[in-house]
Amino acid sequence: MVDKNQQVIDKTLEQEYKYGFTTDVDQTKFEPGLDEEVITKLSKIKNEPEWLLEWRLKAFKNWKKMSEPTWAKIDYKPIDYQALSYYAAPKQKKNDSLDDVDPEILETYNKLGISLDEQKRLEGVAVDAVFDSVSIATTFKDELAKHGVIFCSFSEAVQDHPELIKKYLGSVIPATDNYFAALNSAVFSDGSFVYIPKGVRCPMELSTYFRINATNTGQFERTLIIADEGSYVSYLEGCTAPMRDENQLHAACVELVAHKDATIKYSTIQNWFSGDKEGKGGIYNFVTKRGNCLGDNSKISWTQVETGSAITWKYPSVIMQGDNSVGEFYSVAVTKNKQQADTGTKMIHIGKNTKSTIITKGISAGEGQNTYRGGVKILKNAENAQNFSQCDSILIGDKCGAHTFPYIDVKNPSAKMEHEATTSSIGEDQLFYCNQRGIKLDDAVSMIVNGFCKEVFEELPMEFAVEAKQLIEVTLENSVG
C-alpha cells in the first residue's frame, strides 16, 4: 500500500497546472531595476499627488536599511531585486467600457472562468480584475454606487477619493512594518479599494482577481477596505499565474479597517503557479495582510484556501482595538511537490472582551513543507479576552512535513486561552474503509481531505466553497495510491 501510495504521489506531481497559459499582449514595461527614479516614474505614470510620492520614497529609504527576514521555515535562493521589473501594464488606458479592453485579456479572464461581462457574471458578485500591475476593469460599479459603496482600482481611488487614501493608507500596516511591506509601500502599482458607508450592508460580494502574466515582473498590489460604522462587506480575492521557469515575486499588502459595529469578511482562494515537480519556477508569495477592528463590536474574519505558490509567507492578522471586537482566521493550506508554506496569523487583543478564533488545516503531500505560525497577544488592558486556536495537519505520503509554531503572550490574567493541535496521516485504515465500500482511492482521498477542511470551507461564501472544494480535489488528484 505504501509503495502504491508513493507511486500515485509521484503521479500527482506530474499534474499540469490548469491556469499556466500566457497571454500575448502589447505591454508597457519598465526596465529591470529599482531606485528612486523608478519610483518617481511609477508615481508620475499614475499621476499621484506629491504626498504619495514622498510616502513611497520614505518607504524605499527604510526598505534599503532593512534586511530580508530569515525566521520563516522556508528555503529559497536570494531574490535579486534589481533584476525585477517594477511595472508592467497592457498598452491601453483604464477602460470605462469593456469594449475597449484588449480581447486577449478578456479571453484570459474567460479562460480563468472569470467573466467580466456583467450580464454573464455570477449574480451578486462584483469583480475588479488586476492584470500584472494595473486594474483592467471593475464590474457593477454603478450598481454599487447607488448604495454609496465605492469599489474601484486603487489608482482610481487615489484620483477620485484622495482624502480616504490619505487617511487610511498605512494606517494598519505602516510603511516600515516589515521588509516586504516596505517594498510594497515603495513600489505598489495597483489593487482594489473598497469603502462601505455607514449602515450599509454591501448588496453583493466584492471580489478582485489577480493575474500575473508578464515575465520577470513583481506584482505589488495594495488593497484597502474600509467598512464604516455598522456596515458589512464580504470580499474575495482569487489569484493565478502562468507557468514560467523563473520564480516570480508577489508582495502584496492588504489593509482592512472596521469601524464601530462593522464586519469585514475577507476570503482568499490562492492558486498561483506552484512550480514544477523539481521545484522550478512558481510564485514567491510574500504578503502582509492585516485588519484593524478599530471600533467597538466590530469584526474581521479572514478565510484563506492556499493551494498555489512555490513559497507562501503570509500571516493575515487582526488587531482588536475596539471593545467586544472579534478576529477570526480560518485557513486551509496545501503544499505538494516542493512547495513551502509558512503561514498563520497574529491576533492582537487590545480592547476589552475581545475574542479571536483560529482554525487552520495544513495538508502536505509529496515533498511539501507546511508550517503554521501563529501569535496570540493579549495586552494589559484587554480584560476578559478569549482565544481559541485549533491547528490540524494531515500528511499524505512520507516525504512531506508539517510544523506548528504557536506563540502566546498574555499580559492580562483574565484571559482565556485554548489551543489544540493535531497531526495525522491519511490513515491506510481510512482508505481501506472507503475502498472496501467501492469508493476509488482518488475519491477517498478527496473525501477525507474535504472532511478534514470542512470547518474552514463552511466559512467561505457558498459559490466559493464549491470552487475551493473542487480546487482541492484537482490539486490532490492522484496524490495517493
Next chain:
Amino acid sequence: MIKIKNLEASIDDKTILKGIDLEIPAGEVHVIMGRNGSGKSTLANVIAGNEAYEVDGGSIAMNDTDITEMSIENRALEGIFLCFQYPVAIPGVGMAYFLRSALNAHRKHQGKDEMDALEFLNNAKAILSELGLDDSFLKRSINDGFSGGEKKKSEILQLLTINPKLAVLDETDSGLDVDALRTVAKGVNKFKNENNSVLIITHYQRLLNYIKPDVVHLMIDGKIVKSGDMSLVEKVEKDGYSWLEK
C-alpha cells in the same frame, strides 16, 4: 458463490493462513470460530483485499471470477462487503454523503443510474427506523464519536444499503449489549436471501441464537480443521478448542 482454495497469507513475513479451503454457495450462512490468533480476522481482511497482508498462495473466486489479485474497491464492487470489527472514523465526512457515494459507485458498476438524493434519503430512513436509529444519524460524521453499538449498527446500515453478494461479519457481535445484538441480527436476517451469502466470524454462540448458520467451521492455527452443523458451536462453548489439537 465464493470459492477459496488453499489460501495462504502472511503479514510482516509471519505466515497466518496456512491453506484455507472454503466454499459458501448462494443462500447459505457459514460461521467460522476459533481462538484468538487463529487467523479468523486475517481471513476476513484477505477476502476484502487488505493490502497489509500478502497472499502467498491459493486463490479466491467470486462467481467464477478470480479476485485474488483484484484491488480492494473492485472486489467490493464484485459484491464483497466487510462489516469491520473496528470501523474507523472519518471526521467531517457526513454519513449520508459517504453512503450515497458508496451506493452510487456500486450502481455505476452495475450499469444502473445513480440514485438521487431524495430516493436515497427515503431508502436510508426506512432502514434507519428498522435499526432503531434516528434520521439525524445520517448527518453525523462517519463513525466519529459513535458508541460501540452505533458503529456496528452503522455497518449494518451500510450492508443493507449496498446490498452486496457476500457479507463478511468480522466479530460484529463483540461488545454489544443484548438489544444491540438483536438489532444487528435482525439486520443480517433481513439482508440474507437465496441469492447472497453470509460469513460470520465470532467467538460466541450468542449471535447464532438469532441467525441460524448452515455450516460451522472451526479454525486452528491458520487452517479449517473441522466443519459441521450447529452442534459444533455447542461443543466449543462447552469444551473449548483443545479437543481438536490431536
